[in-house]
Amino acid sequence: MNPIEGHLDSRSPLHDILAPTGIAVVGASADPTKRGYKAMVGLIKDGYRGSIYPVNPKADMILGVKAWPSVTAIPGNPELALICTPAATVPGLIAECGRRGIKGAVILASGFAEVGGEGAALEREMMAKAEAHGVRIIGPNTSGIFNLHHKINLLALDNVRPGDVGIISQSGNMLLSLALEAQHNGHVGFSTYVGPGNQSDIGFNDYLRYLGEDVHTRVATLYVEGFRDGRKFLDVAREVTAMKPVVVYKSGSTEQGQKAASSHTGALAGSYAMTVDLLRQAGVSVVQYSDEILPVAEGLGLLQKAHGKRVAVISDGGGQATIASDRLAEAGLELAELSDTTRQQLREVLLPQASTVNPVDVAGSTDAKPSLLATCMEIVAADDNVDSVFLVGMFGGYSIRFAESLLGDEMRGAEAMVDLSRATTKPLVIYSLYTPIKPPALRRLHEAGLPVYASIEQSVRVLAALGERGQYLAQLHRQSREAAVTPRPELAAMFERARGEGRDLFEYEAKQLLRDHGVEVPAERIARSEGELAAIAARFREEVGETPLVMKVVSKDILHKSDAGGVKLNLTGEQALRQAREEILASCRAHAPAAEIEGVLVTPMESKGVEVIVGVIRDPIFGPVLMFGLGGIFVEILEDVAFRSIPLSRHDAESMVAQIKAKKVLEGARGEPAVDKEALVDLLLKVSSIVDAYPALSELDLNPVIAYADGYAVVDARVIVDRQSSDEESRP
Incomplete structure (x- = not known):
């Protein structure tokens, strides 16, 4: 097999652990029903060339190999320990491994954080010992590992061919399924397998980095139920996919992390669709069905x-x-x-x-x-x-x-x-x-x-x-990021002011943020009293003629203005503005009697175009994510949206616009003119840069943005402020 040439920022420390010259089997056994027996059989049968150290205080020999009463009694310095004993013994054994100089431990036992309560406390104790003694942890609750090119088969699987497909799977049964499929196929072989288990220490991003560097792995294949640090995984995936293919089957979704989201974007983020988009953005080949995993891995490995x-x-x-x-x-x-x-x-x-x-x-x-x-x-x-x-x-x-x-x-x-x-x-x-x-x-x-x-x-x-x-x-050469936006002191102060008052940005503040960073936002004026309406109407007549106006309530306590009756359209003349203000105030006070109402916002009504949405969510797993799709009232019904991790490249933004199913609407349907896609791409890049510059921005919804043949107009803007990061940022 030809090794894949490439470069990662730093060498993975997992090489010593996953290709060790010595292995301690803690809980080694002569009982065929025990994992400590199966691991010994796997090493001996496959001809492991390193040193094997069975650890069992009740035996002098196990399967013809001298046994040792404890980890600290081992004479050599194995890099890896396979711990086959019950969960309660693990913290103490990790400390012994550290004193013996063992670099990594594979922990098979369950009964840790996955069961909650005492199990979670036991896992914290285990990790404290591991960190204190410099031992890296695979698992706990792992199905085990193999490295077939180094004759390491701690699962004792039969008839598994060495090859160039590396596998990381949170499901032991999924590994068994792939192994049996490969056995039936007769041509696919494997390099390294790891069951990450609880990922209490080593996570998917660490394993992917190792597979990216491993000369025996031509394609990395992952079965993922949940990422611990999705943002870091995407960073590593971008490096690895530039060198070799990465195939992921992702089960489930992360919706539980988004239940408290308060924007349209928040309601749609955290979905399986979002995860798939972000993985593909990083160059990962995502398969939808489990029976596609091995064929796609084989095809990419052979044909690239x-x-x-x-x-x-x-x-x-x-x-x-x-x-x-x-x-x-x-x-x-x-x-x-x-x-x-x-x-x-x-x-x-x-x-x-x-x-x-x-x-x-x-x-x-x-x-x-x-x-x-x-x-x-x-x-x-x-x-x-x-x-x-x-x-x-x-x-x-x-x-x-x-x-x-x-x-x-x-x-x-x-x-x-x-x-x-x-x-x-x-x-x-x-x-x-x-x-x-x-x-x-x-x-x-x-x-x-x-x-x-x-x-x-x-x-x-x-x-x-x-x-x-x-x-x-x-298109990798087109992946350079746009120039970063420098945060403006007055806008950063606006966020701090909103935080201090326990609110999100008012709409006019959100639009000021956008406008000051080059986003096309229509003119608007706020009326805090009825007496200001006459001057506002006169100013708009001078600027845009007799164009109908829109009026919206301004209140930190009313997030969804339309639901509260806080929006009036097609207003012409001062009298219409006065009547609209009275109706808005009455309706909003009936909807939310305790709401503080600062005033009403008046802006020209935009002409008809194609309504789209641009949104941002700071996902708890993947970090800042941008969304684009069909907007207006249909966004949560049709869910025709695309997601990308921030910051975006120009290619990322272009691919978002091209991805949505309603792209034919953007291209002009039933005689309507095509919208200005370049302007939309520019908008997405500007929003990405703004989010990067203002960490206090938690969520953003621009819905709708009306796209025209020559530009766009941001009709409504909502920015949700991160209430917690202020304290965190001020800590030394």
């Missing part, structure tokens, strides 16, 4: 990337060509438009009834000569319009389906495909009906490193992952 998303399909059956075309379209891939030259070359080798339009249907041309499929693949692979080639049908089974005499020609076709794979940078992906029975031609393809799948759907997911990775790598 495609230069784009244009796929040429070659099929020996029209029905499967149609299915493949449907799945490709659903996955966001394109059927490549074959050049005239390519189509002519195909016509020269295929029967007249064959279709040379993508998807190519050979229509019986290969029944007597299956190697023609390899010829067709070579022809389309040479087309500059093609990024990947997808063979669909029964290759490998012609000698079974038609005549044994076809086996020789089928093998020649397989060799031709192998030669093509070595001559082209374009991925070749094969789906065959006969994959489950592993005929000779398909075995030859697999041996040569061509992925062969038993499912069109899995094949398409691999093609999609290859295209996504290729596009991600191609």
